[in-house]
Amino acid sequence: MQLIEHLDQQTRTIVETGYREALERPVTLRANALKATVDDVCRDLDARDIVYERVPWYDDALVVCDARERDLWELDIYRKGHIYLQSLSSMLPPLLLEPRAGADILDMCAAPGGKTAQIAALTGNAAHLTACEMSAPRAEKLAYNLDKLDAANVNVMRTDARRLDEFFSFDQILLDAPCTGTGTYRAGDERAEKRMTPQLLAKVTKSQRALLDRALTVLKPGGTLVYSTCSVLAEENDDQVRAALKRHRDCEVAPILLDAPTEMEADDQPERPRAAKDEVRPAILANAGSGPLRCPALERECALAGTLTVAPTRLFEGFYVAVIRKKART
Numbered sequence: 001m002q003l004i005e006h007l008d009q010q011t012r013t014i015v016e017t018g019y020r021e022a023l024e025r026p027v028t029l030r031a032n033a034l035k036a037t038v039d040d041v042c043r044d045l046d047a048r049d050i051v052y053e054r055v056p057w058y059d060d061a062l063v064v065c066d067a068r069e070r071d072l073w074e075l076d077i078y079r080k081g082h083i084y085l086q087s088l089s090s091m092l093p094p095l096l097l098e099p100r101a102g103a104d105i106l107d108m109c110a111a112p113g114g115k116t117a118q119i120a121a122l123t124g125n126a127a128h129l130t131a132c133e134m135s136a137p138r139a140e141k142l143a144y145n146l147d148k149l150d151a152a153n154v155n156v157m158r159t160d161a162r163r164l165d166e167f168f169s170f171d172q173i174l175l176d177a178p179c180t181g182t183g184t185y186r187a188g189d190e191r192a193e194k195r196m197t198p199q200l201l202a203k204v205t206k207s208q209r210a211l212l213d214r215a216l217t218v219l220k221p222g223g224t225l226v227y228s229t230c231s232v233l234a235e236e237n238d239d240q241v242r243a244a245l246k247r248h249r250d251c252e253v254a255p256i257l258l259d260a261p262t263e264m265e266a267d268d269q270p271e272r273p274r275a276a277k278d279e280v281r282p283a284i285l286a287n288a289g290s291g292p293l294r295c296p297a298l299e300r301e302c303a304l305a306g307t308l309t310v311a312p313t314r315l316f317e318g319f320y321v322a323v324i325r326k327k328a329r330t
């Protein structure tokens with residue numbers, strides 16, 4: 001695929017291997033805690049002899065081993081919104097946002113709404129959510145999904161988030177940006193390959209830059225932004241974040257840790273007060289860095305420290321997540 005031709009050989013091999021493995025990617029789902037517990041969902045799948053695996057880093061996530069998407073569409077638990085089909089990678093940004101009850105939260109590019117609904121579920125509908133979507137038909141789909149999944153307390157705005165009034169301000173923001181989608185490619189998909197051109201890359205990077213600027217403007221001091229894409233290209237990921245941090249000197253990367261710190265790590269900087277050390281560890285996903293359902297980080301020398309590029313594999317789409325914090329005013 002043209003857009004990955006400039007990657008270094010090692011990265012390209014990993015990505016191309018992932019594209020082939022993606023042909024065997026199992027369906028994954030999130031139990032919608034607003035309507036059912038994961039145990040309810042497991043009981044239902046058990047009763048239908050549908051085999052699944054639990055995901056050690058997220059209780060509500062299941063990997064379905066022997067059913068296709070269209071098999072699940074037929075189930076009552078799907079029709080009633082007890083489950084939402086969602087890739088494992090795309091469950092990471094809401095988890096890393098660590099949404100808080102009572103917070104004002106903006107989801108800037110929200111349709112079809114999987115992550116908005118996940119944020120609502122993580123807070124038990126107790127956050128004040130604003131979900132923006134520029135495209136009218138996609139905003140309709142977003143509203144439909146939020147209703148189906150019982151996500152309440154969400155103000156859907158059909159608007160271009162690059163033009164959000166600076167009068168708004170939010171404690172937490174998810175910017176799941178429009179992107180080339182190089183992380184979601186599956187080997188042999190000619191239609192996708194035709195779409196993923198340098199022209200598309202130029203268009204989305206321009207939009208990502210403007211969206212990031214607006215996000216960091218409407219983020220409150222002390223607030224957190226999660227920036228994500230389903231691309232593995234640095235131009236859409238680390239390069240964007242690096243450049244945004246240069247334009248917004250009051251913002252910094254809050255490092256993502258996939259494992260809870262070991263005792264040794266926790267004690268490795270005795271001179272730093274405990275609270276300050278915790279402050280740069282906002283996003284711990286215990287068990288995500290090890291075990292059979294380990295989140296496969298794509299390690300690259302040029303990576304911006306503390307950000308996460310997920311390599312495409314059989315289980316995971318290629319994905320990128322960075323957590324950015326705006327420093328509190330002193």
Ligand SMILES: C[S@@+](CC[C@H](N)C(=O)[O-])C[C@H]1O[C@@H](n2cnc3c(N)ncnc32)[C@H](O)[C@@H]1O
Binds near residue numbers: 110112113132177207
């Ligand atoms: C990657 S998708 C978002 C997926 C969504 N977060 C989810 O989990 O279901 C990006 C979405 O952003 C929308 N979009 C693109 N540019 C936008 C803009 N400037 N303002 C608002 N929405 C935008 C697209 O129409 C698309 O629906």
